[in-house]
Amino acid sequence: MIGMKREDNLSEKSIQYVKGVGEQRAKLFRSLGVETVLDMLYFFPRDYEDRSRIVSIAQCREGETVCIRARAEVNPREQRIRKNFSMFRCAVSDATGMLPVLIFNQKYMAAKLERGQEYLFYGKITRSGREKQMTVTEIESSNQESKLCGRIVPKYHLVSGLTGKICMSIIRNCLSITEGQLEDVFSPEFRERYQLCEINFALEQIHFPKDAHSLALAKRRLAFEELFLLSTGLRMLRGNRQNVTVTPFLNTDCISEFTATLPYELTEAQQRVVREILTDLKQPRVMNRLVQGDVGSGKTAVAACAVFIAAKSGFQSVMMAPTEILARQHYASFQQFFAPFPEITCVLLTGKMKKKEKTAALEAARNGVSLIIGTHAVLSEELQISNLGLVITDEQHRFGVRQRAALAHGQETNMLVMTATPIPRTLALTLYGDLDLSVIDQLPPGRQVIKTYGVGEHMHDRTYNFLKKELDRGRQAYIICPLVDPSDVLEAEAVTEYAEKLQNRELANYHVGLLHGKLKEKDQIMEQFSTGELQVLISTTVVEVGVNVPNATVMIVENAERFGLSQLHQLRGRVGRGSFQSYCILICRSNSEIAHQRMEIMSKTNDGFVLAQKDMELRGIGEFFGTRQHGVPELKVANLFTDSGLIQSASNASSLVLSKDPDLSQKEHFYLKERIRRFFSYESKELVFN
Structure with a gap:
């Protein structure tokens, strides 16, 4: 299409040379994974603040953050509170009343105000005695195009040295480079069929939505695009494999x-x-199968x-x-x-x-x-x-x-x-679309349910008294000691110090082993625990996966709030492998609502699929899987839980396109093929396309 700007050019143009960036800011953006103009356009907001509703002064309620249109009745007066910290006070009014506004330590903002002029004020309504007042965070002249007041404002994940205003300004400059002529991967007919807005509109509205409806259209378009590219890429990978012939197994x-x-x-x-x-x-075709099964x-x-x-x-x-x-x-x-x-x-x-x-x-x-x-x-x-x-x-x-x-x-x-990471079937088919799926959804008979308890720090002594009773009965136990810092050196020091403390106090009369990632003798320690030579194994998360000791009946997890549900479930699965009743005690040192929700869920169910679903709802998919650990691109807009209808629609669209052009070799799909390559990243393009 004549005049259209290809993504290829924007993916090569460094962000450094965009107006307002420069070398130093380019370094900061690189730390966020933004290196090119195209990266910047796809650097989507993490959230939005709805400042679009402008209320009258009479409608302002204490505790609300609102936007008002009002006239400055006086020039701001400065009040120095302490050294290097000032407050500016000004009275503003509209047809419904008067309101004092406070501006803390932002002289440049106070300097905007002139008596008799009308402005948009955004801030939180508080109360001083019987009087309402506003603590202002943004001011704009009502005569200019609104950028931060009276509209939906994006919020970005940023680092020190970058602000929301800076980011928004640079994104505006990047959008001006495209001149609204970025080539769309979807044809007009395709967009009409699946009710999608055009890409230039979507990118502008995802960053600078003019209203909630436009934002919803942009999100839907970009989420559909992600799911379509993901589904198509994985289908092509799977199709390539299914076309490969191998010698069949005859026996x-x-x-x-x-x-x-x-x-x-x-x-x-x-x-x-x-x-x-x-x-x-x-x-005679190659097998690519994923077998899912809960612990045990x-x-x-x-x-x-x-x-x-x-x-x-x-x-x-x-x-x-x-x-x-x-x-x-x-x-x-x-x-x-x-x-x-x-x-x-x-x-x-x-x-x-x-x-x-x-x-x-x-x-x-x-x-x-x-x-x-x-x-x-x-x-x-x-x-x-x-x-x-x-x-x-x-x-x-x-x-x-x-x-x-x-x-x-x-x-x-x-x-x-x-x-052993249970994932809902629809989600597994999306994430592992290049694999056929089998599910072992049944546990062997006779396995006892592991009794799980979430307890506070005040139950520490009682927990260890219970542990000693189990050890005296000839059983074994794991104690997990998680760490804030993943550094190998700190890991060794912290878990060693913790183990020594237990050996000198609560577990002084028992054989205790220590296991952490840096320990050279970890295989020997694990062997000693497996044979019963050690009664207690104190570890970081080294035992999370697969280790099998049937005599171990107690799993104690210190600082359990630092783990997700699925990880706790994996740890719990290290016990209950024999014929003895087993226990998992989660010691939680956090008062947060999410932490308590996790402990309650763990206590109520042993179903790994239920826990995985809850874990992803509580923590989000990115944290559940880790960045790209599952081998597919990160989804920035699409939500694999809430967008089930969109997932199905994108999958159907992908299937239809590939049924007509399995390897996207037709001229009309050349750009789509390039877009999929970029979506999967250049490192993996040879896996998606032969």
């Missing part, structure tokens, strides 16, 4: 040989998921079924764990699983292995060992696998799209992703 019928050796019967949910996996593996639902046994079939079909498997402790535990579990089958062999590969052990593991991989289990070390180019058929990643929310691809070492192979 899937022998799975009963393996399940017959298990000391328990698989639940119906486990059996269903195993069938779904085997159906995939029998096909038996995901490892399901993974073992897949590895067994791979081995029986002549293929090798790789399993990647997020921590060395969990990798070693998986290694022990799989050796036990396959003990009745000497032909199925396992090897462990981690970054901290001795050179001799690592060399032997790499040699075994080259020679056809059935299963390689490890940490990030399995991403090493040194690892050469002769006949890779299956890759399993544990706790997928810790590894993104790129890591999953790197695991395959350039080979097209079947991918099985296991996660």
Whole structure:
């Protein structure tokens, strides 16, 4: 389209050279992830302040923050309160009455006022004795175009050195650069079909809404755009994978040989998921499946079924764990699983292995060992696998799209992703749209419900008296000591100091172990706890994922308010793995309403899916997953809970577009393809498009 400005140009134009920025402010904006003009346009407000309703002085109520149009009756008088701090006082009036206004320590603002002139005043109504007054935060002449009063005003996440006024001024300058001619990724016909406003209107109104309706239109358009780009990109990634052919697994019928050796019967949910996996593996197309299961639902046994079939079909498997402790535990579990089958062999590969052990593991991989289990070390180019058929990643929310691809070492192979982070199905399909979804929604019979209690700091002594009773009965316990600062050095110091304090007082007569991220002997400590040599394990969050000690019956979490619900649920899942009644005690040192809500929810339910839903509602999706940890772009406008209708609409639109042009090769979709690449970031574009 003639005269349209492409995003390509704006994505290359540095923010530094926009009027009002310069080198120093450019550095501040870079710290916020804003480097180009396009970044600035998509640097959306975190919130809005509605100053659009102008009230009369008579309508002002104490405690309200309002906007009034009034005339200055006198010039402001300065009153020095203390050194370097002044208050300016002025009486203003409208047709309904008189009101004193106060301006604190802002001489430049007071200097705007001239007796007899009319202005817009924005501030909070307070009371001094029997008299109402306004503490002013903004003043504008009523004769000029309103920028901060009498309208909806955006609020941005900023850093020291940047103000809302500065940010708004720079965004206005960026909008003037586009001249309202930014190319729209959606055609007029498309916008009409899905009732979307045009992109230039949306970007202007998201920053400077003229009214609530215009803001709603802008939000809807930009949220739809995010969801459409996300859905289309993931569908293309999934489509690319489904078009890839692999050698099918031929011996899937022998799975009963393996399940017959298990000391328990698989639940119906486990059996269903195993069938779904085997159906995939029998096909000549590559499998990409996400298996969701709550804590203790038996995901490892399901993974073992897949590895067994791979081995029986002549293929090798790789399993990647997020921590060395969990990798070693998986290694022990799989050796036990396959003990009745000497032909199925396992090897462990981690970054901290001795050179001799690592060399032997790499040699075994080259020679056809059935299963390689490890940490990030399995991403090493040194690892050469002769006949890779299956890759399993544990706790997928810790590894993104790129890591999953790197695991395959350039080979097209079947991918099985296991996660203990329960996510509502519709949300999982959005976040992991490149994967098929299986859910283990049933726990093995006989598992006792873990009794959970949220207590205040005043219950500390009672909590530890209860702990000692459990220890005297021969049980074991975890104590989690979270930290404000994630620094390794501070972590070691803080948890060590806390452990010494307990060992010298409450737990003086018990065998106590210490576990933190910096400790070199953490595997040895974990082994001592697993064998019962240690009665209590004091840790940061190292035990959050996967560790299995059936004799552990007590989980105490200090400063539980510092964790989200899902993380607390993962920690709680470390106990209750044996036949004994287990307990989780959450010691909360916060009086905030959200903290108390979390403790109450944890006490009432053991359902991980319910907790995940509540966690995301309380903390927001970004904090729940962490920035881009799940391997898809961050959503700035769309809300994956409240925008369910928009999600469905965007998904339908994406499906329709790709049904007509699966790889977006048609000329009319060239810009859309570029936009998706940019949305997923340039680092991952090769994964979205071949």
